[in-house]
Amino acid sequence: MNVAILGAGVISKKMAETIRGVDAATAYAVGARTLEKAQGFAEEFGFEKAYGSYAEMLADPAVELVYVATPMSHHYQHIKLCLEAGKHVLCEKSFTVNAAQAKELIALACEKKLLLAEAIWTRYLPSRKMIDDIIASGIIGEVTSLSANLGYNNKFKERIVKKELAGGALLDLGVYLLNFARMVVPDEVTKVVTHAVQTEDGVDMQDFITLHYQGGQVASLHSDTTGYSSGLGSINGTKAYLEVVDVNNPQKLVVYSRARTVVAEYDIPEQITGFEYELQACIDAIAAGQVECEAMPHSEIIYIMEQMDALRAAWGYEIPVM
Template sequence: MKFAILAAGNIANSMAEAVSGIDAVEKYSVACREIERAKKFADKWDFEKAYGSYEEMLEDPEVELVYVASPHSHHYQHTKMCLEHGKHVLVEKAFTVNAKQAEELIRMAKDKGLLLAEAIWTRYMPSRKMIDEIVDSGVIGKVTSLTANLGYVLPHVERMQKPELAGGALLDLGVYPINFALMAFHEDVQNITSTAVLSPAGIDWMNSITLTFADGKMAVLHSDMLAQTDRQGVINGDKGYIEVQNINNCEEIRVFDLARKMIARYERPQQINGYEYEVISCMKAIEEGKTECPEMPHSETLRVMKMMDSIREQWGMTYPCE
């Protein structure tokens, strides 16, 4: 499949590394606003073509699947452009800035019969199935709650600080604890309470979110762009608990009993860098004529976007691009 990358920032390099290890992917083209940057990226990762315009690349009839790697603020615009040109799209998380944008893009993809998928890699990784199987085995008993956090020291990252680029911790980091919770607990979310520390520019530097589910389960979540956290997810039951080391890219799963004694540990399968799973899923879905991937269906993308809209409303936080 002829694979293209729209916008060649840091995350695009990670995707290029991943697809370099997938035999079925042809590294076809990359586009940037500056042709020299595109050429440099194409040379580095051995892509066949480089474009200095997104529109020009999308007019290339050979392009099949486009990975949108631009900032959150531009996902809606760039994904819409891809769909208008008849391209299948894998768009980086967070999917869009808000649910309204997401609904329009999903509707458009379905009308055109094109694949549209959110590239939240943790949904596609084999470790997700491993976690579910451990919980379903009953080893930790009846599950009642979980905690999850993700934090990195990112004040130097310009796009994270800018409201006009939909910056802040929530869309970039908070989306992972939220997805961790929704992958573990499948009932409807009955109540959301949250608080945030906002920057002078009006984006969230850090936040705390509590989800209460219809069956009585609870998830306590935290994301932070000013400090390093342990990135741990813990699922609690009446017979023990599970620790997931690094919810952003699971490194190991540990199981503990009521005496807090570790009774099992599982390593994640070997991987290129973790991004490959979402691409493989997209290719399979395209071959089967689907407009969504089963690991991250449109209904879940919309669910997350609506939750984040509700959370930002509690904070009074909006973006200029809305």
């Protein structure tokens, strides 16, 4: 599969490294807003082609799958460009800035019979099934609640603080926590209690979200763009609890007894970067003629986008749509 990268920024480098380690993927092309930048990137990571505009890259008939890695504010327009050029797409999280954009793009991908996937890597990682299996084994009993946090000092980054770049903790970090909660407790959410610490522009720098579920479980989520935090996920049950060490990229899963002693520890398989699973899932889905990845189907992309729309509405933060 000839893979192209749209945007030669920070996370594109990690995907470029990943492509080198995935047999089914070829590092084919990179497109950036300037040719110089694209050429530098192509040279560093061994891409065959470098293009000085996204449109030129998408006009190359050999490009098959495009990884979109621009700020969230630009995902809608960049995904659309790719689909209109007949390319399959794997787009970074958060998928778009709102659910309406996501629905429109998903409809377009279905109409064109092209794969459209969200690169929310935690959905594709082996740790997801490991967590499901540990819970299903009954070792922690019935899940009663969960908590998770994710914090990085990212407030110096333009795409985090600027409203016009769809800044904020929710779309950057909270999206992982909402996905974590959704994977652990897929029940209906019956009540949401939330509060955000916002800039003068309304951009959410820290979010506090409590989700109450139909079955009585509760999820407590904290995302923070102003400082570092443990990234710990704790899944609490009637018999014991499970800690997920780093919900952003689980490193270890540890079950503790009611006396808080370690009962079992599970190591995570070695990774290239962790992005190989989402990449391979796209390659496999395309080979099977599918328009979505089973690990993160379109219905789930829309579900999470709608959840984030409702949270921002509660805080009164409206992202300008481009």
